[in-house]
Each structure stands twice: as C-alpha cells, then as structure tokens.
Amino acid sequence: MKPDIRPTATSDRDTGTIPSVIHVENLTKRFGDFTAVDHISFDVRKGEIFGFLGANGAGKTTAMRMLCGLSHPTEGHGTVAGFDIARQQEAIKKNIGYMSQKFSLYNDLRVWENIRLFAGIYGMRPKQIATKTDALLNRLGFMAEKNTFVEKLPLGWKQKLAFSVAIFHEPQIVFLDEPTGGVDPITRRQFWELIYEAVEQGITVFVTTHYMDEAEYCDRVSIMVDGRIEALDSPRELKKQMNARSMDEVFRQLARKAQRSAD
Amino acid sequence: MPTSIAIEQISKHFAVGKTGRVQALHPFSLDIEKGEIFGLLGPDGAGKTTLFRILTTLMLPDSGTATVGGYDILKDMKKIRETVGYMPGRFSLYQDLSVEENLRFFATLFNTTLEAHYDFIKDIYTHIEPFKKRKAGNLSGGMKQKLALCCALIHKPRILFLDEPTTGVDPVSRKEFWDMLKRLKAGGMTILASTPYMDEAELCDRIGLIQSGRFIGRNTPEQLRAEFTAPLRAVRASEMSRLLRDLRDYRYCRSCYAFGEFHHISLEPGFSDEDLAGYLQRLHFSRLEIHPLEPTIEDCFMALMQKGGADEA
Secondary structure: OOOOOOEEEEEOOOOOOOOOOEEEEEEEEEEOEEEEEEEEEEEEEEEOOOEEEEEEOHHHHHHHHOOOOOOOEEEEEEEEEEOOOOHHHHHHHEEEEOOOOOOOOOOOEEEHHHHHHHHHHHOOOHHHHHHHHHHHHHHHHOOOOOEEEEHHHHHHHHHHHHHHHHHHOOOOEEEEEEEOOOOHHHHHHHHHHHHHHHOOOOOEEEOOOOOOOHOOOEEEEEEOOOOHHHEEEEEEHHHHHHHOOOOOHHHHHOOOOOOOOOO | OOEEEEEEEEEEEEEEEOOOOOOOOOOEEEEEEEEOEEEEEEOOOOOOOHHHHOOOOOOOEEEEEEEOEEEEEOOHHHHHHHHEEEEEOOOOOOOOOHHHHHHHHHHHHHHOOOOOOHHHHHHHHHHHHHHOOOOOHHHHHHHHHHHHHHHHOOOOOOOEOOOOOOOOOHHHHHHHHHHHHHHHHHHHEEEEEEEHHHHHHHHHOOEEEEEOOOEEEOOOOOHHHHOOOOOOEEEEOOOOOHHHHHHHHHHOOEEEEOOOEEEEEEOOOOOOHHHHHHHHHHHOOOOOOOEOOOHHHHHHEEEEEEOOOOOOO
C-alpha cells in the first residue's frame, strides 16, 4: 500500500510545501476478524478539496469515523488538524466541521436558533455568534429567512444552511458525507460553488460522493476498494494513468476488482 | 404496443400546517407502454413518490383517474396489488429477518412460494443467495437493494414501480442494477423507475423530468437532447472558480454551470467562438480549452428548470 502523494505536474496548485491537515499511516480498523479499513496511508493538504471515493462497503464510513474522532483505530496512527486520532479525539471534534448525508439541522428551530445552537456547542460566545450570524445570512441572501422555521425552507436552502453551520466555527477542515444526495442539478452546483468559497477562505474540504462528475471538482481523489486505497491522485492524472475518459470509468475499473461483496 | 399504465389528469395536494398547501402533483396525463422503461427524473420533493403511491393504490388522487395493467386505481385496488411490484424509496424489508425469511414472508403474503417463482427471480437472487441466512439489517447498499427487488418480484408482477432504487448506491452497483432491469424489460416487464441520477436517463426508453409537481420535459432521451438548441461549449482553464464567474459575465452567456472538469456554457445568438476565446484571453486565463459539445440530459434538465422558473434560490 503506497498511495502516491507527490505533487503531480498536472495539478492546478503548487502543492510542494503545503502542510498537511490530515496525515495517516497504516490506519486500520478490524471488527472481529473482518478488516473494514486495511492499512491506509495518505495526506490531505491544507486548502485542498479531497474526494474520498469507494464502492458501498469499501470502508469509507469506517475510515471517516476514525478521522472525525468517533472511532478508535485498531492499528496505525495519524493526526487530524494537528491532533492525534487515537489520543486527542475531543480536540479533533472541536477543530473539524461535519455535515452528514442525513439532513442534520433541527426542523422545529428557526434559522438563527439552529446557528446559535451549533455555534454554542462549539463554544463560540453569544455576541460573536450574533454578529457572525448576520454576516452569514447577508452573504447567503437569507436575511429575510432569519426567523423562519428550518422545516419551511426548500431542500436546497436547507443544505446550504447545513453546510454554513458546519463551517460556522471556522474549523480547519470540514468533512462532507454525500452532501448533495437528492437535490436538483442546479442546487447541486450552487452547493459546490459554496464549497469553493469555503476553500478560498482557507478551509480544507474532505468529501465523499457517488456523483462522479463531482469527483472532478476535487483537487485529488482517493478510491477505496476492499478497505484499501487503490488509487490516489488528481482526477486528470488518474484518467491518464488508467487511460479512461471519465472518472466514472476510472471508478468502475478499480471497483470491479473488489473481492469482498460490494457490501 | 398496448398501454400498460394510463394516467389521466391526476393531481394531488397536501395541507401544510393550518393554512399552508403544497401542490405535490399538478394535473397531468401520461401513457406508458407495455415493456417500456419510463424514468422519472427529479430532485427530492418533486412529486415522484406521490405518483408512485397513487399508482400503487396507497393514496387517492384529488382529481383524475388512471389504469394500471388495465385495472382502475380507484376501483380495482386488489387486482392492482397482484399485478404490480413496488420497491419503495425507503428500505422497507424486515431488518431482523434473514434474506431468505424476508423472501418467504413476501411470497406468503401473495399466496405463493419462493420455489414456485424461483426461476423468475433467479437472475437477481443468485447475487445474494450466498448470504441467505444473514439478517437483512446486516446487509448494506447494493445487497439490500437486490433483496428488495427480489421481494418486489416474488409474486411475478407484470409492472414494476421502483422509487429511487439506486440512491446512495455506488456507480458499479448502479450499473448492475440497471442491467437487471434491462433483462426484466426483455421479458416484457413494464417499469416505472425514479432516480436523481441524470446519467441513468440514458438507460430509459422515455423519461419525464419532474420539478415541483410538474413535468418540465417528457420524451425519449434522444429527442430531449435534440430539443436543446442553444449553442453549448465546454470550457476549462487554470482557474476554474474565476472562470465560472467570468463566463457568467460574458455578454452572450445564457447560463453557465460547473460540469466535472469543464464548465458548460450555453450561449445566446450573436455569439462566436472567436469572440468567446478573445474575451477569455483578454482576462488572462492560461491553459484555455474551448470545444463544442452535445448536451447531456443534465444540461437539458437545467435549461428546462430555468425556463420553467426554478423555485429554489
């Protein structure tokens, strides 16, 4: 297992000297005699959009839970946002943002109440929260909805709000677990434009998706098969290496090798 | 080809709170032929599930009527339930029963047995048969979905309703699933399937694009693409984020969206490739590539959404 993390000639950014926000070596998780995550090693650099791809059951969720401080690795070590994933899980949780595929805001709270709740959990002070809330809502064009119950918002707005809440406390890195499932194609693109804005503010993005065109928006992607990282590079380089026209083709070529049932 | 599903002026609304009202389906009519795969494409909340529930007799429409397999959805509820197989959007099998127990349970509900129709589901069941003692709740992704399809087929229906069968499923499992549907179609099955994945549109005989309870487009995939007449270009350069903003400011830009490694820009009359290239060169983009392209179904969907007025910001 040796993922290639050298900067590639085709990469759009000069990545040679950029520090890592995630660094893991031989990260492994076993459940009984089943190895869900099998000695994976990789780095995610500050300010990049890192796509974490894999078939259902390849081990993505298990790996992500370890990175977020929700699950102890069986073997291996690493750091996220500068904290040790085996020993400093609480510190990791404070320094990351997380948005799950299931809509995670409270439907029966108003827009501003949701922001206050989550910002409060992350330890932000009330005054700071109030100022930033207005700034955020103005930027999103949501000011008129400040007092609206989240339940009443269209799905696309809810997702944009959920993302904004996930990065409200200015984490070093945000984890997005299939953030665009079920939304229309225009909203899906507006969501990615929001991701780009976050990146321009210096936030690192770690994202899983089943939309292969979205893999193309990532600076680099890794593809997991049977608990291992089988490929890691920029989308352009992966397509070149595998002589494929699209990321969909790259994915299929790799995932077809899976031995364990796609589940 | 005889008609398998005939829908006439069906509509449905729901009350929201005390005073609110959502029109889940605006009145519409549609005929689906025997042996046709008809794809319903649209985001969450578009009205897809409501339509499935009406056609499977789980919900009454406000207005209109429909026949499914020749039976009236208002009068022949029992007949329809024997005729159709339904795979709801949410995983609806018994998590604490094994794979085999689930199948036997559903077979019993329809007065049949697993053995009686084994040949009919064999093609799909063999994928999961090695795990037949495993509890359904311990399966994941693709396998759950194959089991759900087997359970929907166990009484040998003639018409299949699949509500987002591939949502959240990886591209390889999705392809396998569609291969199975193709084989069912070859055997004469009529299939109405919904999906949020635009690339699956190409696998359907006809598709309906649905948004906020209305069909904004309905045709064969080829014909829908042919109706997209605006010039379309794929553009990439070194700074994709700035490129998107600047393309949208281009005077002949109709709309522009990120599309994987390229941006797709559709253009107004008056545009020329030289003019577009000149505009971008003056803005100092390096590694600029521009080439014409055929619209995808997703391009069509977005253009139709804008024409119909997207209701979401």
